[in-house]
Amino acid sequence: MRRASPPHADAAPRPPGLRVLLAPRVLAARNALRRGRAKAAVLMLVTALFWVGSFVFFERTVSYFQTITALGPVLTQRLLVMLFVSFFAVLVISNVVTALTTFYLAADVRLLLAAPIPPRRIHQARFVETLVASSWMVLLFGLPAFLAYGVVYRAGVLFYVGTIATLLPFLVIPAAIGVLVTTALVLAFPARRARDVLVVATVALAAVGYLALRLLRPERLASPSEFAGFAAFLAAFEAPASPYLPSTWAAEVLTALLGARPGAPLFYLALLVTTAAVLYLASAAVVERLMLSAWSRAQEGRTHARRAPLLGRLLPRLTAPLxxxxxxxxxxxxxxxxxxxxxxxxxxxxxxxxxxxxxxxxxxxIDDGTPLAxxxxxxxxxxxxxxxxxxxxxxxxxxxxxxxxxxxxxxxxxxxxxxxxxxxxxxxxxxxxxxxxxxxxxxxxxxxxxxxxxxxxxxxxxxxxxxxxxxxxxxxxxxxxxxxxxxxxxxxxxxxxxxxxxxxxxxxxxxxxxxxxxxxxxxxxxxxxxxxxxxxxxxxxxxxxxxxxxxxxxxxxxxxxxxxxxxxxxxxxx
Amino acid sequence: MIRCVALRKTYGSVVAVNDLDLEIETGEVFGFLGPNGAGKTTTIRMMVGILAPTSGTVVLGGYDIREAPEAAKAQTGYVPDQPALYDKLTGVEFLRFMGGLYGVEREELEVRGADLLEEFGLLERAHELIETYSHGMKQRLTVAAALIHRPKILILDEPMVGMDPQGGLALRRLLTGLAASGVTIFLSTHSLGVAEELCDRIAILDAGRLVAIGSLHELRERAAERPELEPFDSSLEAVFLSLTGTSGGQV
Known part of the structure; x- marks a missing residue:
């Protein structure tokens, strides 16, 4: 009888492909869709309605801007820059928060680290997961806007191809920044503290943004005279158009492809692609070298609750009558x-x-002195x-x-x-x-x-x-x-x-x-x-x-x- | 001290616990065994009043758990199968909270809490958040919390799971000591060695039904009547496998 040959423990198995590592997420999404078909149908309908509404809004806005002869082109371009700036800010925050989970807090990281998988492959899989989880919402909001630009400017196929080519590196850059920042945070704090820091920072940013938006008194835009002032302000608004920001490069590519004004789209696209490549490689190198140390730190928690926190002293006194x-x-x-x-x-x-x-x-x-007041x-x-x-x-x-x-x-x-x-x-x-x-x-x-x-x-x-x-x-x-x-x-x-x-x-x-x-x-x-x-x-x-x-x-x-x-x-x- | 009469729990057409009758005396250590899914945890949850039975009654220390739940619970300590605790409280805060719920006076609470924390090897980390504790530490804290009010009845659901050998030994010693001082102990366990070592009587539950009850000696005698059991194999494991209709060959 032939005996089965013993397995070679010392032979390194071929590392699993990216498809294998991403399979749990893909299969889970597929299973969720299969089990909740009605829910998925409702979701798709709502998404479609949102896209149509969003497209109509941007189409009207960009068309209106074009009718303002002096400021029109500048306004259109500024709006595009502001769109990219907003997306970039949201993407960076979203990627940092997501990367913390996918790289350091998710329960299955333990499985990946224990399996014979090279760190580079783990980085690739988790990077894709982070990028997709953080970016789908931005794509959902952004695509109708870009489509509206194309329709209003009667852009050719090159604009749409250029949009896809621009968006890919534009999404990779914040994902790589997210991975790098997260790794630095986890090395600096234990993961639970890092999560706390992120949560508080995100909520504080949202609160400040909300306050700032309200205190700008957007209701003034309802008045034509005020709007003219605002439009001039927007046109002169230089801050977001910093030449070092990827959002500016992306806007430059699309503005030129729209034919709104001459430019160097290939140069800016090259800037985007090379920056994305460098940052991706940097994040891969950092994760490859530091992921295990950072993940080990992530296992630590904040150990000591302060022995006599103010709340701990005050609460028993305040609640004494209960x-x-x-x-x-x-x-x-x-x-x-x-x-x-x-x-x-x-x-x-x-x-x-x-x-x-x-x-x-x-x-x-309402207190304008009239009897109706x-x-x-x-x-x-x-x-x-x-x-x-x-x-x-x-x-x-x-x-x-x-x-x-x-x-x-x-x-x-x-x-x-x-x-x-x-x-x-x-x-x-x-x-x-x-x-x-x-x-x-x-x-x-x-x-x-x-x-x-x-x-x-x-x-x-x-x-x-x-x-x-x-x-x-x-x-x-x-x-x-x-x-x-x-x-x-x-x-x-x-x-x-x-x-x-x-x-x-x-x-x-x-x-x-x-x-x-x-x-x-x-x-x-x-x-x-x-x-x-x-x-x-x-x-x-x-x-x-x-x-x-x-x-x-x-x-x-x-x-x-x-x-x-x-x-x-x-x-x-x- | 503990009495279950025709205790039954059904989930739709599934009978989780089927007309269970049990009577456990004061100071007795009672082992509750059964394969996975036999209905042990469901029984215990009904006993401690966190799950309403479909029918039947549970009487703890003379009080019906449904008619006088507060009185019944006041003399009972419960250790669940999963040590789910408030992660954002420290060990000492959790003990104070539990003692307070049972009405333990503050001065006694401080002394008793410190004693229990020391006994269970948690004193050094008493002021750390529970979220940083290991599974075994959480399990020990749960047992400590169950004892904070000096219960007359202690109901434990798989308390040894996740404990290290030292923790397990300390708990076994503690249970023996408590039983000697008159505390009635109801212990659900998968560890047949623990049941063999500690329990005065053992009940075996299978598919919601009580298939055997008695002392280890009585169970051995019953099992010996089964032809498939090797005559020389009188361990509790063999008895258990025989009475629950499973053999070592099955997985």
Whole structure:
């Protein structure tokens, strides 16, 4: 009998091809598509609609710019530069965040490192994964814009070929930068800290960008005289067109190919391609030499929680008046929240949102001295009640709705201890209700002050909002318990799920209902001021009854949602 | 001390636990064995009140887990199969939190917490975030948390998984000591050696049904009646394989 020859342990096997290494992602995407065909169809339809809408928008804008004889060509070119600058900034941030996961935090990196795969091949596979994951969104947004340019300028085939040839190196450059920055970050900090640094930096950037955009007062563009000034400003805006930025090179290639003005497209394309090649090779060399050391660092975590953090000292004192269990749960929830950068950093965005909200009311042009101004102010004040409730609901969907899911696999701790479900519910309710009530009431008080609303009416709005917020929080816990997601610890991902969407819709329904119920009594109170006549006793009773009914509706929703939450919590199984 | 009466759990047409009856005395160390998917964890989750049974009752220390859940849970410590904890709390913060939920007074909590952390070799890393702990350390912290309120009943679901030999030995010693002091221990384990060493009585569950219950000696006698079992092979492993209808040749 012939014996099978023993395997040669010392013979190095042929390294797996890129296809093998990318297969898990490709197969997972294919399986997801196969299992959710309806979802994929809806997604494709929405994408198609977005593309059409986006194309129409850019086609109109570029066409309009062309009609402005003096500034037209410059504006078109500047718009292209600004598009590329925005894409480049988004791509760099997105690639850094993605590369951190694909190269250092993903669970399968361990498998790749343990397998007989050369580091260069690992770099190639992870680079492609990072590039695709970070760039598809930009392509989704960008392609209709480039297409619109081609259509408006009646560009030939060369423009479209040139666009593809430009986009490829343009996407590779931020991906390579992302890999290099991530590796440096992981070498400097343990990966969990690096992730925290990235999360906070990204959210802070978004908040600053949002603030900057609002404080530029884009509403001025609605005025023709202001727009002319803005257009001139845009045309003279030199900063983004730095000759050292890949975004400028990409815009130069396309501007020349469009025939907007003469240029040297081949030179700029060569700049893009060579820069992309150099950066790609640099990232390969760095990863090849340092990936193992960086990955080893990535296994470390922040070890020491500061022994006596300010919060740890303050919280027990601040919560001393509360009963034992709600107090413990509140302290636990707050500590966990402030130790998780992906959670507390959202407060930066929330801060920006509040500043912009209040700022909007401070610059509202409604106090122009006309007799209509007072009425307009009252109408805005009433709408403000709905808006403040809407802002609170938006915050709740991000913080309250995921709170049950975030207990996740630790749910056993709360359920196996002798704490009644009702107490757990009240604790979760209080933890969410108190900050949201402070937020909502502050918004109402400050903005009504800007609007000069009557203090009595402000008090009515404050009482209404308090009940509405209680209902919003209670609904958040009910929907959170009914649609729990234990597959992710990412609160933003939980909030954008199916349950989060119907929760938001329910909140909007509640707000609309309460506003509708209060519309008549509020209008009656406004008219009374205009007529300068007191309300008849029966009218006063009706106005009071309408307010009470609105409050009762909100309280009823809160109570029903509480019952529903308790039922769901009793059967919750992470 | 622990009583399960006609305990049943179904998921649609699948019967996970089929009319289980158990009675465990005070101070007894009771082993709960069975192959994967036999229904052990489902049974334990119903016992500690984190899963509602389809029918039947569980009584812990005289309290029905469904009718008086707080009273039943107050005298029970639970160690789940997966040590899922709050990653962003430190070990000492987690123990304080758990003790607080069970109503342990602050002064006693500090002393008891420090003792347990020392006993389980966690004192040095007590102020580090749990997310930095190894699986074994998390498992030890879970056991420490289950003991923080000095329970009369301790229910453990695979507590040895992921523990190093020192940790395993310390836990076995601890369980023996607790049983000697009158704590009732319900231990689900895959380690037949541990069951053989620690348990006064053993129950074997297979496909949701109780296939055997008794002392090791009684189980051996029952298994010996099975013709396929080698007469000289009286280890718990042989008894287990015989009673659950699996042989070493099957995977």
């Amino acid at each position: 009963p034992r269990v709600p107090r413990l749960l509140l302290i636990k929830d707050v500590m966990v929240f402030f130790r998780d950068a992906s959670q507390w950093s959202q407060l930066l965005l929330l801060g920006a949102l509040v500043v912009v909200y209040v700022y909007n009311f401070s610059v509202l042009p 007072a009425t307009l102010r009252d109408v805005v004040a009433f709408c403000n009640l709905g808006l403040a409730a809407f802002v609170t609901a938006s915050v709740a969907v991000r913080f309250v709705y995921p709170s049950i899911s975030l207990e996740g696999r630790v749910w056993w701790v709360l359920r196996s201890t002798p704490v009644p479900l009702g107490t757990l519910w009240w604790s979760k309710f209080l933890v969410a209700f108190l900050p949201l009530a402070i937020l909502g009431e502050t918004l109402i008080v400050v903005t009504n002050r800007f609007l000069g609303v009557d203090p009595g009416l402000t008090a009515v709005f404050m009482a209404t909002l308090l009940f509405v917020i209680a209902a919003i929080v209670s609904l958040g816990l009910a929907f959170g318990a009914a649609y729990p997601r234990f597959d992710t610890a990412n609160a933003a991902q939980i909030a954008t799920g199916f349950g989060g969407v119907i929760y938001m819709v329910s909140c909007l329904g509640l707000i609309a209902g309460v506003i509708a119920l209060e519309a008549w009594p509020v209008a009656r109170l406004f008219w009374r001021r205009i007529d300068a006549a007191p309300l008849a006793p029966i009218e006063t009773a009706l106005v009071a009854a309408a307010f009470v009914v609105a409050l009762l509706v909100a309280a009823g929703v809160a109570a029903l949602a509480q019952r529903s939450a308790l039922r769901s919590l009793a059967t919750l199984q992470p």
